[in-house]
Amino acid sequence: MANRIRPSGKLSLRPATLRGDGNPILNEILLSLPAKECDLIFPRLEFVRLKTHQLLHEPGDTIRSAYFCNSGLISILSVFPDGKSVEVGLVGKEGFIGIPLVVGFRTAATRAIVQIEASAYRIDSETLTSVLRQCPSLELQLHQFSQIISMQVTQIAACNRLHEVPERLARWLLMSSDRVGSTSVPLTQDLLAQMLGTRRSSVTVAAGVLEKAGLISHTRGSVKIIDRKRLEAAACVCYGIMQLQVEEWHREAV
Numbered sequence: 001m002a003n004r005i006r007p008s009g010k011l012s013l014r015p016a017t018l019r020g021d022g023n024p025i026l027n028e029i030l031l032s033l034p035a036k037e038c039d040l041i042f043p044r045l046e047f048v049r050l051k052t053h054q055l056l057h058e059p060g061d062t063i064r065s066a067y068f069c070n071s072g073l074i075s076i077l078s079v080f081p082d083g084k085s086v087e088v089g090l091v092g093k094e095g096f097i098g099i100p101l102v103v104g105f106r107t108a109a110t111r112a113i114v115q116i117e118a119s120a121y122r123i124d125s126e127t128l129t130s131v132l133r134q135c136p137s138l139e140l141q142l143h144q145f146s147q148i149i150s151m152q153v154t155q156i157a158a159c160n161r162l163h164e165v166p167e168r169l170a171r172w173l174l175m176s177s178d179r180v181g182s183t184s185v186p187l188t189q190d191l192l193a194q195m196l197g198t199r200r201s202s203v204t205v206a207a208g209v210l211e212k213a214g215l216i217s218h219t220r221g222s223v224k225i226i227d228r229k230r231l232e233a234a235a236c237v238c239y240g241i242m243q244l245q246v247e248e249w250h251r252e253a254v
């Protein structure tokens with residue numbers, strides 16, 4: 001399996017360009033747009049910094065802004081009436097928050113929360129809706145990303161039900177590392193337990209197993225991947241299944 005495919009499955013991209021305000025565009029959807037659509041949408045984007053734990057929307061919220069993620073990591077969580085939640089999706093610079101808007105929906109069905117300090121290009125929902133009518137390439141890319149997230153959510157839901165904590169932890173670390181573009185992933189075990197929908201003690205044991213085997217090193221508030229190849233072998237099949245599917249879809253889309 002190719003190990004270094006980006007989460008989007010795109011193997012090559014134009015180098016990051018710089019906007020007039022000096023902020024580099026790293027979002028893979030924005031980077032792939034034709035010049036005509038860039039001219040239409042870029043003036044309507046606002047660069048924002050998103051702090052860890054910042055809530056972008058809750059289930060039932062009217063979505064007022066959409067975000068083209070530029071760096072960091074955003075978690076998509078399924079939330080239950082008793083307050084429990086579990087992560088069902090991860091979005092980094094390959095993606096976008098605000099998918100219901102693309103098909104004319106206004107309400108969020110999930111929680112979107114910043115997992116690792118992030119930056120993004122924000123756009124008002126009304127502005128996005130009107131720009132999309134003039135930007136067929138952007139609209140197609142957002143529909144494709146919507147399908148990718150849907151596949152990811154389905155796979156992670158099955159993963160949460162069927163696979164053990166250590167292999168899910170390995171899968172999560174690989175997915176996060178891919179999206180932040182670093183072997184170091186800043187996180188606490190409390191947060192990780194919440195993401196994996198399990199007890200903190202289970203995460204501590206699982207992290208200990210991976211650390212003892214020399215796959216990761218763990219310090220307070222951060223996990224570093226030491227041996228990626230063996231971490232891939234330790235992860236459940238879900239990581240590879242999702243990677244291969246995205247690669248396949250991107251080949252088909254060319």
Ligand SMILES: [Zn+2]
Pocket residue numbers: 158159160163168171236237238239
């Ligand atoms: Zn799995």
